[in-house]
Amino acid sequence: MPNILLADDHDLVRDTIAAYLETIDGFKVLTAPNLDVALETMGGLDAIDLLILDYNMPGMNGLDGLDRARKGHPATKVALMSGVANREVANAAMARGADGFIPKSLTAASMVNAIKFVLSGERYFPFDFAAPETSTAPDSTFADLSEREMQTLEQLCIGLSNKEIARNLGIQEVTVKLHVKNLLAKLGVSNRTQAALLAKERHLF
Amino acid sequence: MPNILLADDHDLVRDTIAAYLETIDGFKVLTAPNLDVALETMGGLDAIDLLILDYNMPGMNGLDGLDRARKGHPATKVALMSGVANREVANAAMARGADGFIPKSLTAASMVNAIKFVLSGERYFPFDFAAPETSTAPDSTFADLSEREMQTLEQLCIGLSNKEIARNLGIQEVTVKLHVKNLLAKLGVSNRTQAALLAKERHLF
DNA sequence: TAGTTACCTATACCAAAGTATAGGGACGCC
DNA sequence: GGCGTCCCTATACTTTGGTATAGGTAACTA
Numbered sequence: 001m002p003n004i005l006l007a008d009d010h011d012l013v014r015d016t017i018a019a020y021l022e023t024i025d026g027f028k029v030l031t032a033p034n035l036d037v038a039l040e041t042m043g044g045l046d047a048i049d050l051l052i053l054d055y056n057m058p059g060m061n062g063l064d065g066l067d068r069a070r071k072g073h074p075a076t077k078v079a080l081m082s083g084v085a086n087r088e089v090a091n092a093a094m095a096r097g098a099d100g101f102i103p104k105s106l107t108a109a110s111m112v113n114a115i116k117f118v119l120s121g122e123r124y125f126p127f128d129f130a131a132p133e134t135s136t137a138p139d140s141t142f143a144d145l146s147e148r149e150m151q152t153l154e155q156l157c158i159g160l161s162n163k164e165i166a167r168n169l170g171i172q173e174v175t176v177k178l179h180v181k182n183l184l185a186k187l188g189v190s191n192r193t194q195a196a197l198l199a200k201e202r203h204l205f
Numbered sequence: 206m207p208n209i210l211l212a213d214d215h216d217l218v219r220d221t222i223a224a225y226l227e228t229i230d231g232f233k234v235l236t237a238p239n240l241d242v243a244l245e246t247m248g249g250l251d252a253i254d255l256l257i258l259d260y261n262m263p264g265m266n267g268l269d270g271l272d273r274a275r276k277g278h279p280a281t282k283v284a285l286m287s288g289v290a291n292r293e294v295a296n297a298a299m300a301r302g303a304d305g306f307i308p309k310s311l312t313a314a315s316m317v318n319a320i321k322f323v324l325s326g327e328r329y330f331p332f333d334f335a336a337p338e339t340s341t342a343p344d345s346t347f348a349d350l351s352e353r354e355m356q357t358l359e360q361l362c363i364g365l366s367n368k369e370i371a372r373n374l375g376i377q378e379v380t381v382k383l384h385v386k387n388l389l390a391k392l393g394v395s396n397r398t399q400a401a402l403l404a405k406e407r408h409l410f
Numbered sequence: 411t412a413g414t415t416a417c418c419t420a421t422a423c424c425a426a427a428g429t430a431t432a433g434g435g436a437c438g439c440c
Numbered sequence: 441g442g443c444g445t446c447c448c449t450a451t452a453c454t455t456t457g458g459t460a461t462a463g464g465t466a467a468c469t470a
Contacts (some may be wrong), residue, residue, distance in 0.1 A: 109326075113322060113325055113327055117318060122315055157402070158402075159396055159399030162457070173456095176419080177456095177459085178419090179417095180458075181460095191457080192398055193361070193364040197401060200405060227428095275460065353447065354446095368426080376449090377448075377450085379448090384447085389428085
C-alpha cells in the first residue's frame with residue numbers, strides 16, 4: 001500500500017482529493033498545506049513513495065520547490081499538480097525531473113491512473129493537456145490571409161529574404177514586400193520576425 | 206478480460222508480445238500479420254477493445270491505415286506501435302486520433318502499463334519518447350555565445366528591433382548590431398529571423 | 411454595368427538590418 | 441609585461457525591409 005504525500009494550500013481541494021484516494025484506492029495519504037511542512041513530513045518516519053506538489057503553493061517559488069523536494073529525497077517520486085499552469089510550465093517541470101504532471105482538469109479516475117502510473121516507475125504527462133496548444137487557436141488571426149500572403153508567410157517562417165521569396169514564388173521582390181506589409185498588418189505584428197514567430201507558435205508550418 | 210488485436214508483420218515480435226500479454230496479464234490477444242487481415246478479424250464475432258497496429262506493416266501506408274481502422278470501428282481503441290518512428294510520426298498519429306503510441310523501445314512492463322492506460326479510456330503518449338527532441342541538442346550551437354549575445358538573442362526571439370534591444374539592455378544600437386552580427390555568424394544563420402526560429406526550435410526561450 | 415477583391419508591377423523614399431574597420435576599457439591568463 | 445577575450449562605442453557604408461502612392465489585370469458579384 002503506497003504512501004502518498006499531498007501538498008496543497010487549498011484545504012478543501014487537498015482534503016477531498018486525499019479522501020478520494022484513500023477510500024477509492026486504498027492509498028495511504030498524508031497531507032501538507034505548503035512546501036515547508038511537506039518537506040518536514042518527508043523527514044519523518046514513514047517512507048513516502050510519491051510526493052504531489054501543488055504548483056501554486058507557499059514555498060514553491062515556481063519550479064524551485066520541485067528541485068528542493070527532489071534534492072533531499074531522491075528515492076521519492078515527485079509529481080507536480082496545478083490548476084492554472086500552462087503547457088510551458090508543465091514541460092519545464094518534466095524537463096526538470098518531475099515524475100509526473102497532474103492538471104486539475106483531469107477526472108478523478110484519470111488522476112488515479114496517473115498516480116498509479118508514476119508509482120509504477122513511469123513518468124506521466126497527460127497528452128490531452130499537451131496537445132491543446134496546437135488546437136486552441138485553429139486560425140482566427142490567420143483566416144483572412146490571402147493565398148499569396150499565406151505562401152509568403154510560409155517562406156518567411158524559414159527565414160528567407162524578400163528576394164529569395166520572390167524567386168521561389170516567381171514574382172518580383174516589390175510584390176513580396178507588398179504581401180509582407182499586408183500580412184504584418186493583418187496579423188497585428190510589426191516585423192517579419194514576429195510574424196514568423198507567431199506562425200510557428202500556432203504551429204502553422 | 207479485454208480483447209486485444211495485435212497486428213504486426215514481424216512474426217516473432219508479434220507472437221512473443223501476444224504470449225506475454227496473455228500469460229502475464231490475462232488479456233485475450235488475437236493477432237494479424239498485416240492491416241487487411243486485422244480489419245477482417247475486426248469484422249468477426251469478437252468485439253475488440255484495443256487494436257494495436259505496427260506502423261511499418263503491409264497495408265498501413267503511413268498513417269492512412271490508422272484512419273481506415275478507426276473509421277470502420279469507432280468503438281475500438283486504436284494504438285500505434287513502432288520500432289523506428291520518430292517523434293514527428295508519433296505526434297502525427299496522436300493528432301490523427303490514435304489512442305496511444307507505443308514505441309518498441311518500451312520495457313514490457315511499460316507496454317502493459319500503456320495498454321491498461323488506453324483500455325481505461327486515456328490516451329497514452331510516452332513522455333520519455335516525446336522529450337528527447339528537446340534534450341537531444343542541449344546547446345552545442347549555442348554554447349559559445351557570450352552572455353551579451355545570449356541576452357540579445359533572447360530579445361530577438363520576441364521580435365524586437367535593434368533599437369528596442371539597445372534600450373532594454375542599456376547600450377547603444379550599434380553595439381546591439383555588433384552582437385547580432387556575431388551571434389548570426391556563431392549560429393551559422395544569415396538573418397535575425399532565422400536566429401530567432403533556431404533558438405525557438407531548440408526551446409531556449 | 412460598376413464595384414470589389416486578389417494579384418502583380420513600378421518608382422521612390424525612409425528606416426532598419428547587417429558589414430567593415432578602428433579604437434578603448436576591463437578582466438583573466440601565461 | 442603581453443596576449444586573448446569580451447564588452448562597449450564610433451563612423452561609414454551597403455543591403456534589406458517596410459511604407460506610400462499609383463496603376464494595370466483578372467475574377468467574382470451585386
